[in-house]
Amino acid sequence: MSESTPENETTTHFGYQNVPVADKQKRVADVFHSVAQKYDIMNDIMSGGIHRLWKRYTIDMSGARAGHTILDLAGGTGDLTAMFSKRVGKTGKVFLADINESMLKVGRDRMIDRGLVNNIEYAQVNAESLPFANNTFDCVTIAFGLRNVTDKQKALESMFRVIKPGGRLLVLEFSKPVFPWLSKIYDQYSFSLLPKFGEWVTGDADSYQYLAESIRMHPDQETLKDMFNTAGFEDCEYHNLTGGIVALHRGFKY
Numbered sequence: 132m133s134e135s136t137p138e139n140e141t142t143t144h145f146g147y148q149n150v151p152v153a154d155k156q157k158r159v160a161d162v163f164h165s166v167a168q169k170y171d172i173m174n175d176i177m178s179g180g181i182h183r184l185w186k187r188y189t190i191d192m193s194g195a196r197a198g199h200t201i202l203d204l205a206g207g208t209g210d211l212t213a214m215f216s217k218r219v220g221k222t223g224k225v226f227l228a229d230i231n232e233s234m235l236k237v238g239r240d241r242m243i244d245r246g247l248v249n250n251i252e253y254a255q256v257n258a259e260s261l262p263f264a265n266n267t268f269d270c271v272t273i274a275f276g277l278r279n280v281t282d283k284q285k286a287l288e289s290m291f292r293v294i295k296p297g298g299r300l301l302v303l304e305f306s307k308p309v310f311p312w313l314s315k316i317y318d319q320y321s322f323s324l325l326p327k328f329g330e331w332v333t334g335d336a337d338s339y340q341y342l343a344e345s346i347r348m349h350p351d352q353e354t355l356k357d358m359f360n361t362a363g364f365e366d367c368e369y370h371n372l373t374g375g376i377v378a379l380h381r382g383f384k385y
């Protein structure tokens with residue numbers, strides 16, 4: 132498995148398929164254009180609502196407070212942005228940033244519908260090359276997004292650059308279950324039920340097959356922690372959630 136995709140490599144993985152590096156971004160984009168309108172309902176169905184608890188925990192670990200500037204990267208439909216917006220208040224700011232305009236549009240409409248309009252900015256960005264000045268953010272989060280990025284190490288380095296000294300990065304992502312019995316049940320669920328749910332709700336089984344495969348190709352807990360260290364983060368740690376189905380990684384920039 133290639134955790135990162137250095138520029139001299141010509142292929143990378145898209146789920147279990149090997150694709151030219153230059154094609155991956157477009158294929159990921161097609162997935163999120165296809166599911167954007169039904170993304171939120173699918174999250175609740177797939178996780179039985181538990182994704183809300185994982186996200187709440189992420190906010191609790193963020194240290195965000197009034198006046199902070201936050202980057203919710205790969206923020207999609209804005210679950211974290213909405214919670215951060217309330218935390219940072221009138222004197223703070225949250226950037227909802229995503230590479231995909233369909234996801235961003237659903238996210239922006241959701242924030243407006245909830246009356247969250249005063250402290251949120253929107254940005255269409257690639258996590259690998261963030262268009263923000265050095266030392267801008269008190270906290271950067273990327274929830275269920277890093278898995279989709281072609282060059283993950285480059286993205287972590289880009290995030291490191293834009294975080295202020297004293298700030299932190301939180302990566303919430305699917306990871307490796309810590310109990311063999313859980314892995315078995317989870318594999319059955321992911322490869323038989325998940326694509327069927329995807330087909331029923333979004334009419335797109337392939338995108339949910341990609342989801343199941345991309346989770347298996349993503350770096351495990353310790354590998355991702357090493358990647359944090361390589362990017363320059365310190366005091367790196369992770370917390371397994373729901374038996375390691377998901378992990379929250381955290382690192383600081385000093």
Ligand SMILES: C[S@@+](CC[C@H](N)C(=O)[O-])C[C@H]1O[C@@H](n2cnc3c(N)ncnc32)[C@H](O)[C@@H]1O
Nearest residue numbers: 205206207229230231234257258274275276279
């Ligand atoms: C599974 S969604 C997660 C959305 C949201 N963070 C959440 O937890 O509900 C993954 C998001 O990552 C975005 N994404 C994929 N590759 C990206 C990249 N290179 N840079 C920024 N965002 C990216 C997708 O467009 C999509 O909106």
